[in-house]
Amino acid sequence: MSITTRAAVVESGGAPFTLAEVELDEPGAHEAVVRMVATGLCHTDLGVASGGLPFPLPGVLGHEGAGVVEAVGAAVTGVAPGDHVVLSFTSCGDCRDCAGGHPAYCATWLPLNLIGGRRADGTSTISRDGTPLGGHFFGQSSFAERALVDERSLVKVDADVPLESIAPLGCGVQTGVGAVWNVLKPVTGSAVVVLGAGAVGLSAVMAAVLTPATTIVAVDRVTERLSLARKLGATHTVHAGEEDLGQALAAITGGRGADGIVETTGNVSVLRQGVDALAARGTLVVVGAPPFGSEVSLDVNGLLGGKQVVGLTLGDAETQSFIPSLVRLVKDGRLPLHRLISTYPFADIDQAVRDMGAGKAIKPVLTF
Numbered sequence: 001m002s003i004t005t006r007a008a009v010v011e012s013g014g015a016p017f018t019l020a021e022v023e024l025d026e027p028g029a030h031e032a033v034v035r036m037v038a039t040g041l042c043h044t045d046l047g048v049a050s051g052g053l054p055f056p057l058p059g060v061l062g063h064e065g066a067g068v069v070e071a072v073g074a075a076v077t078g079v080a081p082g083d084h085v086v087l088s089f090t091s092c093g094d095c096r097d098c099a100g101g102h103p104a105y106c107a108t109w110l111p112l113n114l115i116g117g118r119r120a121d122g123t124s125t126i127s128r129d130g131t132p133l134g135g136h137f138f139g140q141s142s143f144a145e146r147a148l149v150d151e152r153s154l155v156k157v158d159a160d161v162p163l164e165s166i167a168p169l170g171c172g173v174q175t176g177v178g179a180v181w182n183v184l185k186p187v188t189g190s191a192v193v194v195l196g197a198g199a200v201g202l203s204a205v206m207a208a209v210l211t212p213a214t215t216i217v218a219v220d221r222v223t224e225r226l227s228l229a230r231k232l233g234a235t236h237t238v239h240a241g242e243e244d245l246g247q248a249l250a251a252i253t254g255g256r257g258a259d260g261i262v263e264t265t266g267n268v269s270v271l272r273q274g275v276d277a278l279a280a281r282g283t284l285v286v287v288g289a290p291p292f293g294s295e296v297s298l299d300v301n302g303l304l305g306g307k308q309v310v311g312l313t314l315g316d317a318e319t320q321s322f323i324p325s326l327v328r329l330v331k332d333g334r335l336p337l338h339r340l341i342s343t344y345p346f347a348d349i350d351q352a353v354r355d356m357g358a359g360k361a362i363k364p365v366l367t368f
Contacts, residue, residue: 002026003033007060007126007144008349009133013051017349022060022128022144028119029075030151034085038164038343039142040064041352041364042171043198044289048114048137049353052291056117059134060126063089063113065142066167067368069154076151078320084159086327088170088319089113090139090150092120103152104314112150113138119150138171143349145368155323161331164343168199168363169326171314173337176203176262177326178315179285180211184260191215191253194234195274196264197225199340199363200287202232204262206335209233213260217252219245222359228339245270249277257282264288268296275299281306341365 003024008017027033045061047053055061065087069079079085090113091098091106098106106112108120117134118124125148126135135141139150157166176199186192190213194201197220208216209232218229219238226237238248249258257279263271266288274284275298286309298309315322329335342361344352352364 003146005144005146007141008062008346009058009060009128010049011058013049013057015049017049017143017353019347020128022126022133024146024148025123025125025127027071027073027148029073031073032069032076032079032149032151032154033071034065034067034087034147034149034154035070036065036067036142036145036147036368038066038167038365038367040168040170040172041349041356041366044114044171045143046353046356054115055137056134058128059117059137060141060143061137062141062143062147063087063138064167064170064172065140065147065149066163066170067147070146073151078151079154079156083156084163086155086157086163086166086170086323087140087142087147087149087153088138088155088174088323089314090153093152101318102316103318104316109313112136143366145346155319157324157327158331161327164365164367165338165341166327166330167365168337168341169323172199172363173203174315174317174319174322174326175287175312176200176264176315177207178317178322179262179287179312180204180207180260182316183285183310183312184262184283186211186213186260188212189214190259191217191256191279193217193219193249193258193261193274193277194264195219195261195270196288197222197229198264201262201264202229202340202362204264205229205232205234210329210334215252217249217258225362232336232339245273246277253279259283261285262287266290268294271296272298275307275309276302278307283308283310286311337363343367
């Protein structure tokens with residue numbers, strides 16, 4: 001039997017979100033129905049809603065959900081009704097990278113999460129008046145009061161932690177934290193630079209604070225965000241609109257350059273500047289996604305000093321262990337996500353979108 005719920009539907013690329021009644025398909029064997037309590041708003045949602053990615057519209061987006069399990073399919077074993085869950089990306093569970101603990105690099109990641117809009121078997125999870133809608137976004141489509149969620153998107157979490165405080169862990173936060181912990185892995189005395197002080201970048205700053213890095217630099221054009229980065233533990237800030245990035249980083253590092261850089265802006269010019277600012281054997285992690293087909297030119301000889309440029313999806317996180325660890329840090333006050341979050345009633349989703357676009361909200365979280 002299908003379930004009727006209210007969702008925020010994007011009718012076409014560039015259209016606003018419209019609240020409408022939709023029908024969820026009956027849960028499959030490896031799916032669960034989750035009553036949403038909160039869901040984060042991410043730039044990926046806005047990119048798809050603008051028509052920038054080939055996701056089927058009309059559709060229901062949302063991929064940083066958190067809620068309470070109401071029902072589970074016959075083969076679901078990891079969660080039960082009543083469990084509190086954070087929702088993240090899904091994966092096939094069978095390919096080489098899934099088996100090797102790297103589900104963010106699943107062989108079928110793109111169609112299962114970002115552009116398919118359907119289950120792996122091609123069936124729809126959401127419809128309206130009998131017509132299928134684009135759904136199954138990151139295995140969840142959590143811009144809805146109830147979501148039909150793929151089992152591999154479900155992460156059971158501590159029920160004592162308010163769900164609105166941890167919803168962003170499913171994408172943006174684990175991406176920023178994972179860039180530092182899973183790729184850069186700073187050692188004692190490392191200099192870590194974060195390009196862009198949005199939700200992902202500030203998550204990387206907070207992650208760097210929990211490592212042996214002794215120099216943590218946040219770079220942005222917004223003074224208020226640089227001030228927040230300082231409060232979160234950055235030892236230095238660079239105002240990109242007023243200072244030359246290369247010169248500023250050279251001064252901060254004594255001319256050596258950065259050991260690790262997290263590039264979150266999606267600006268290929270900034271990416272190039274970051275690579276040039278690396279120390280010998282330094283690593284730049286590409287997190288920000290420019291438009292498809294974007295290219296960047298690099299000084300090849302400049303790479304011969306052991307520099308590395310590494311692409312990253314969702315922090316290269318194994319969600320079942322990574323997200324509960326982050327929840328514990330939030331609970332203990334060591335990962336102060338509340339400093340990034342602004343909450344909005346679900347009905348005010350378009351206001352949240354406007355505030356995010358205007359830079360007034362770093363991480364909007366919709367509450368139900």
